[in-house]
Amino acid sequence: MITLAVSSQKGGVGKTTLAINLAHAFARSGRRTLLVDSDPQGSVGLSLTRQSRHLSGFFDLLGNPSLKAAQVIVPTRMETFSLVPSGQSSSYELSGGAMGMTLYRVRSFLAEVTELGYDLCIVDCAAGLFGVTADVLSASDGVIVPQQAEPLGVRSVPKMLEALTRMRMVNSQLHVLGVVLTMVQQNLPESRESAEALRSLLPPEMVMKTVVPRDDLFVRASARGLPVGVMDEGAAALAVFEGLRDELDRRMGHLLSPR
Amino acid sequence: MENESINQWLDAASVRALAESLMKPAAPAPPMTPETIYGSGFVGFAESGQSPPVSTPDPGKPEINALVELVSAKFPPVPVAASERHEATIQKAPAKEPAMPLEVTLTPTGKKEAPPARPVARYSSPFRIATAPAKPPTPVTREQPTLAKGQPLSMRLSTFGAWLKGEIPAESYFICDRNGEVLVDEVGSSKLIKVARTLAHASASAGRQVGESGEPASLHVKVSTDRVLEVIPRQSHFGLVILGVIVPRPLSRETVASISRSLGAALDEK
Numbered sequence: 001m002i003t004l005a006v007s008s009q010k011g012g013v014g015k016t017t018l019a020i021n022l023a024h025a026f027a028r029s030g031r032r033t034l035l036v037d038s039d040p041q042g043s044v045g046l047s048l049t050r051q052s053r054h055l056s057g058f059f060d061l062l063g064n065p066s067l068k069a070a071q072v073i074v075p076t077r078m079e080t081f082s083l084v085p086s087g088q089s090s091s092y093e094l095s096g097g098a099m100g101m102t103l104y105r106v107r108s109f110l111a112e113v114t115e116l117g118y119d120l121c122i123v124d125c126a127a128g129l130f131g132v133t134a135d136v137l138s139a140s141d142g143v144i145v146p147q148q149a150e151p152l153g154v155r156s157v158p159k160m161l162e163a164l165t166r167m168r169m170v171n172s173q174l175h176v177l178g179v180v181l182t183m184v185q186q187n188l189p190e191s192r193e194s195a196e197a198l199r200s201l202l203p204p205e206m207v208m209k210t211v212v213p214r215d216d217l218f219v220r221a222s223a224r225g226l227p228v229g230v231m232d233e234g235a236a237a238l239a240v241f242e243g244l245r246d247e248l249d250r251r252m253g254h255l256l257s258p259r
Numbered sequence: 260m261e262n263e264s265i266n267q268w269l270d271a272a273s274v275r276a277l278a279e280s281l282m283k284p285a286a287p288a289p290p291m292t293p294e295t296i297y298g299s300g301f302v303g304f305a306e307s308g309q310s311p312p313v314s315t316p317d318p319g320k321p322e323i324n325a326l327v328e329l330v331s332a333k334f335p336p337v338p339v340a341a342s343e344r345h346e347a348t349i350q351k352a353p354a355k356e357p358a359m360p361l362e363v364t365l366t367p368t369g370k371k372e373a374p375p376a377r378p379v380a381r382y383s384s385p386f387r388i389a390t391a392p393a394k395p396p397t398p399v400t401r402e403q404p405t406l407a408k409g410q411p412l413s414m415r416l417s418t419f420g421a422w423l424k425g426e427i428p429a430e431s432y433f434i435c436d437r438n439g440e441v442l443v444d445e446v447g448s449s450k451l452i453k454v455a456r457t458l459a460h461a462s463a464s465a466g467r468q469v470g471e472s473g474e475p476a477s478l479h480v481k482v483s484t485d486r487v488l489e490v491i492p493r494q495s496h497f498g499l500v501i502l503g504v505i506v507p508r509p510l511s512r513e514t515v516a517s518i519s520r521s522l523g524a525a526l527d528e529k
Contacts (some may be wrong), residue, residue, distance in 0.1 A: 102411060102414050103411065103413055103498070108286050130411065131411055134411045134414055135411050135412070135413055154268075155268045157269065158270075158273075158274050158277070161277040161278055161281060162277065164281055165277060165280065166414070168285045169282065170413045170414070170416070170417050170443070171413075173285070174285070176282060193500075201274055201275065201278075202274075202275070203275065203278055204432060206278050206282055219510060221407065253377065
């Protein structure tokens with residue numbers, strides 16, 4: 001099984017949207033895909049399930065070693081797509097950093113998920129590359145970094161790169177699969193120029209060719225608890241994420257093996 | 260140019276260099292087989308399923324499966340002089356010993372008054388006990404690493420690792436738990452991890468037998484003519500955690516104690 005973290009230093013850049021829709025795109029290609037919400041805000045669960053506030057999830061696993069991965073996996077209508085909500089993080093938040101066992105638990109969880117036969121686990125991380133996110137990255141095979149196409153997003157790039165460099169000192173197997181430009185607004189000069197600036201700043205192989213546009217459809221999809229590609233008007237958005245999936249496939253082709 | 264105004268906020272060259280380094284495979288995490296690293300003199304343990312040859316046990320004595328006989332401050336002296344014991348063991352070793360490439364060099368006990376002698380069972384060992392190193396031990400470490408509260412374990416261990424390399428001439432290191440589950444591994448040798456675990460467990464069980472605790476001794480194995488694997492076990496709230504460091508020569512007892520304390524602080528977030 002391959003574990004991909006969707007992570008960024010900055011908040012509000014579209015991590016959850018990217019994680020949900022990428023997971024959906026991979027699941028559509030026949031891979032058994034698990035989407036895990038490791039953000040205590042629980043955005044994945046809140047986006048996709050009405051019951052998410054009552055479900056056990058990732059943080060319950062961190063706090064309770066007797067809980068098994070299979071007990072927190074929530075199936076979806078798509079046979080190849082399941083998710084693990086963030087769960088009830090209050091006890092974890094109360095004990096905070098005292099939970100030094102997080103890395104062990106994350107690894108154990110991923111080992112169980114592998115045993116359950118998943119091909120791919122996509123983990124939506126909280127903003128910042130510290131705390132639980134650092135532990136998730138320590139146990140991941142690859143990281144995808146969404147980057148908002150706005151001037152502030154570009155200015156935050158050095159911090160993001162420094163944080164990733166530190167993470168690779170901890171996990172030398174972590175592949176930086178690429179930066180994905182998100183919330184791109186072609187009709188807004190600042191957004192366009194930010195995207196260009198980022199492409200000129202970073203090596204070409206680091207920035208994914210596919211970009212995720214800002215679109216009202218994402219808000220409407222979230223309101224209905226669906227990946228955007230499932231929406232009636234979602235064909236174009238679906239094509240975007242399938243394009244992104246194909247790009248990722250090429251970048252890690254030797255790691256991913258379709259069933 | 261708007262791009263220029265955005266890039267004025269950044270040092271484009273250093274950002275580019277950092278980004279390029281991220282797209283390359285991470286730092287030489289080893290084509291490190293022990294054989295290639297430690298020269299033709301290193302053979303290591305036999306592959307799993309094969310038992311390492313051991314010296315023939317004395318007839319009439321029970322065969323004990325422990326691998327290493329360790330002497331440290333934790334141990335009461337055996338009723339024979341250390342020099343005699345070394346000699347005796349060397350004599351027991353077969354003339355040709357292709358499967359005994361590792362040498363355990365044991366640090367003599369500290370200044371503490373030794374408790375009354377107690378007979379210690381003789382272990383069959385794949386290791387040959389060598390005399391004390393000719394070179395002086397590595398100098399004592401200075402300050403402890405600065406560990407921020409609330410950091411995740413991985414980052415604390417990373418900080419510890421950076422500190423470790425600044426304090427001693429460590430070529431590479433690994434940290435694993437008692438089961439061999441790796442937390443950090445720059446060495447890339449499962450055999451050396453196995454050796455480290457064996458030493459750590461033998462040290463811990465022998466320490467329990469004699470009922471002593473206190474500052475750790477120097478446990479090390481010579482892995483080539485100019486490299487030593489120093490093993491520093493540390494009890495933490497995760498249980499026994501083992502640090503293995505490749506250094507040019509054995510560490511002094513004070514250095515081991517200092518590293519052990521720092522490792523403990525990193526693990527337990529003191």
